[in-house]
Amino acid sequence: MKSYLAAAVQMTSLPDLDKNLAQAEELIELAVRRGAELVSLPENFAFLGTEEEKIEQAGTIATKTEKFLKTAAQKFQVTLVGGGFPVPVGKEGKVYNTALLVGPSGEELSRYEKAHLFDVDLPDGNTYRESRTVMAGVKLPDVYHSEQLGGIGLSVCYDVRFPELYRHLSKLGADVLFVPAAFTAYTGKDHWQVLLQARAIENTCYAIAPAQTGTHYAMRQTHGHAMIIDPWGVILADAGDLPGVAIAEISPQRLARARAQMPSLQHRVFA
């Protein structure tokens, strides 16, 4: 593993696939121009609209988004994390909320289907029933071991509240934990940064969290603050609340130092 720059993109995705993919490409290009070799896009980067619209367009969203990720990775010669985005499954009109890791040759390196679905009623009046349209993934994510970029583990958004998933990834040798998200403004203000720092600290891994920000449609507002956190829990970059990119260095020396100073992974008893 070498030292390199990683980027967490922050977007305001809309119920408009082509517009979103164009915005994503601009932000990937911006990150690459600043030297990023590993660029990540938030949950719902390709489409953020009502569940009805999402299901109607799921086939097109899946095909175009996968092609977009592979083409963009090749065009900019970078490794990309994208997702989740809907991929149709079965006959019930449901989708997997899928995250993909794609290498610079456009090859798929890893795929993860979101396992924890956001079925929550918030005190601000918003009701979320992700399971109405999404089928829960049943497989723990793999770690992709890149000689250059280290061990890379995927997750999606609400997963961040389930530490056992990240423990699984760190046990498999993850160095970088991805949490692409569309966190609600309401929960985000109190929970987002704390949860990400906890996942980074307890696993002595980098946490990279691309995010949605702003108002997408109707009452849907997201928290923003795409960020990169180091294995000691220090926030290295924070995108604030406007579209843009958070960029920071991922360093094997910093990983080694944090793990030497706090060898908690070696002291695990139960998991």
Ligand SMILES: O=C(O)CNC(=O)[C@H](CS)NC(=O)CCC(=O)C(=O)O
């Ligand atoms: O809002 C939308 O329409 C888009 N959001 C999403 O698609 C997903 C599933 S509903 N959001 C989350 O998982 C938020 C989790 C979260 O915010 C928390 O854990 O607090």
